[in-house]
Amino acid sequence: MYARSTTVRGTPPAIDAGIDYVRETVMPTVRDMDGWVGLSMLCDRDTGRCIVTTAWADTDALHGSAGAVAAIRQRTAEILAGDAETEQWEIALLHRRRETHHGACARLIRADGDPDRLEQVLETIRTALLPRIEELPGFVSVSVLVDRDRGRLAAAVSYDSRLSMAEAERAGMSLREEFSGRTGTAITDVAAYDIALAHLRAPETV
Template sequence: MYARSSTIHARSSAIDAGIAYIHDTVWPALTGLDGYIGLSLLVDRLSGRCITTTAWESEEAMTASRPDTNTYRDHAAQILGGSPTVDEWEIAALHRDHRSAPGACVRVTWARVDVNEADRAIDGFRLATLPTLAELDGFSSASLLADRDSGFGVVSVTFDSADAMRGNRQAMDDLEAASVRDGVQVLDRCHFDLVLAHLRVPELV
């Protein structure tokens, strides 16, 4: 399974229009593409950062979708008032306790490891981090998107509410600290509202 994420730092006044365009136009249009298995939209209204992620059954399907998704992304960028940054990933791990509901929030952490340690880091996330996350109150799901060739990765942890995410902040910080001791370099983190979640990605652990 593979994923493409498009990040735009939007004007705050344009966010609602961008959400409407992605919900009403982009999402229905993508459902007809071969190999498409879902879309999510994360929004941080304080910073204006918006991340749309599409998921695909194979790298070939993701590659074939580029012409169509480029068109929709460019129009979304015009509406939101920002320039998109695009990344393509392997969906290296995903565990879903239950599907998200309105009010869900997501903690996203960007990180990298030495390229030679990428496989070990992915295995560690699957075998150790995911089971620990699944025990947290209000946990909904977690995923790891990875680029094994560069060592970069993104961990997204979804909670049922902002209160649940805040209540687990120390536990999440402790998990990150443990990963740093194990050779992971944390580059950035951000908290988002999960605005759209229409993913059909199967369990990958």
């Protein structure tokens, strides 16, 4: 499976209007496209940064949808009052313990590494880290997106509430340090988001 993420560094007062547009216009548009398997929207209400991600069954669906979503992507950025940055990914890992509900949130970790070692990095996540991630307070799901050409990855760990995410942060920090040390991967960004929308019918990969 594959994904296209659009990051908009918008303004906090525009977030609710942006969520409404994605829910009422973007979602109905993409869910009827061939190969669509999901959409999520993460929002940081303090900074205005939002990330809308659509998931696709294969590369044909990913590339085939590109032209059709260009206009609504631009409109989303306009409503959020920011510029849009788009990235394409492979969904390397997806695991859910339960469905996402109102009040859920996520910590998004971005990292850069050696493209030639990416499979080793993913194996470390699956075998050494995932069992411990599942034990974090309020754990809901984890997904790992990768750009194999550049050796980049984005991992989102979602929780049932902000309180749970705060309780998990000390253990999460330790896991990130261990991950970076074991894999030689540089963590470039760690940020917390509210999960505004989560409509995923993508199957688990573990």
